[in-house]
Amino acid sequence: MASSKPETADGYDAEHTIACERTLVTLLRSFGTLKGTLRLIGGLVPRYLTPESPPEVPAHAGTSDVDIVLNLQVLANDDAYADLADQLKNRGFQRHVNNKGNSSSWRWQRRVSEHEVVLVEFLRDADDKLPGGKVASVEGEGVSALAINHAGIVHEWYLEKEITTELLDDGGIATETIRFADVTAFIVLKALAFDDRAENKDAADLVHVLRYAGSINTLAQQFIDRLRANRHRVALDSALSALRRRFCETDGIEAHLRDGPVACAHFAFGRDPALEEERTLEQRYVAGLVGEFIRLIEKALSQAG
CATH class of the missing domain: 3.30.460 (Beta Polymerase; domain 2)
Incomplete structure (x- = not known):
């Protein structure tokens, strides 16, 4: 690794x-x-x-x-x-x-x-x-x-x-x-790995699982259940922080311009100037997917609070 x-x-x-x-x-x-x-x-x-x-x-x-x-x-x-x-x-x-x-x-x-x-x-x-x-x-x-x-x-x-x-x-x-x-453990470890070493593959692996391991509602609920069980809370919170930092809109920077969505787009389409439109669409999709995952988790936690 x-x-x-x-x-x-x-x-x-x-x-x-x-x-x-x-x-x-x-x-x-x-x-x-x-x-x-x-x-x-x-x-x-x-x-x-x-x-x-x-x-x-x-x-x-x-x-x-x-x-x-x-x-x-x-x-x-x-x-x-x-x-x-x-x-x-x-x-x-x-x-x-x-x-x-x-x-x-x-x-x-x-x-x-x-x-x-x-x-x-x-x-x-x-x-x-x-x-x-x-x-x-x-x-x-x-x-x-x-x-x-x-x-x-x-x-x-x-x-x-x-x-x-x-x-x-x-x-x-x-x-x-x-x-x-499992899915939650994989999301946690891949989010932390990308946050630590900024490898395109880590971001792409993370998003592939978010895309295809089940509905985003189901995956978010699994994460929420782990948070509520209060086991390995530091790991879960650290992963959420990493996802926000690398994939979400913060400090006035649009989410799709963050390094997470960009890494996914580069992994899928390389850097060929002719594929700029494909990369942009991928960046926006990834930002939306991760953003919805975070939104669902934050909504559930706020309602519980």
Whole structure:
């Protein structure tokens, strides 16, 4: 999650997304009995929150990597976790080496073909001892995780789905249960991610889910229900603040000119001057969609107050 992502949808393709899914299932095998503690976030999640069903629901752009949130409390109490680095290596995973020649213990990679590699990133919730953006060993040597603010919400707010896919290295076809961020958790984490690093892909992923995971009234109500339950309130409030700041009219600046709608338009249509009208229409649509999401939430909260 620390690396720069392609700026437009053209930088992603369906075949690599399938390779990411195959890598995910192979990764689950590496964790054995602990696989139920893993939570998937990031760009692969819309594949499951908004299954392709044209023309109503178009295919999501896809992803270039697999982002996994580890449950430190559970893993720290399991003796098998000390062997995780060896288990990963036995499944063909290697430490990622950056362009400076430095290897990482929180970023791993898996070769899926002669010319294709999938990156896997291990993440954890940030806390007072390890703020967001910092990396620390999880338990013992060999594996680390990057701290992400509020990533821990996915241990409570997640969905499950059985997927069937081909294992890597001709391992046959396997069915596994994956656990991934639900809609509210995804909105929170993507809003915060875009607010933090301003990647076009984060804004586009967020808006794709708002567009196609259900009616905007339903998605807003799910968010409202979480606010009323008063769990992870800081995460929810932080996400709302990020959405207002990046997608809504503030300080006299029209909403569609904010960097969130602009990022979505650039992701969808690039920067070709000939597509200026398409970008403008997309910006206005995105601003309206997010604005309505915020309006519904604020209306419900004001009535409750």
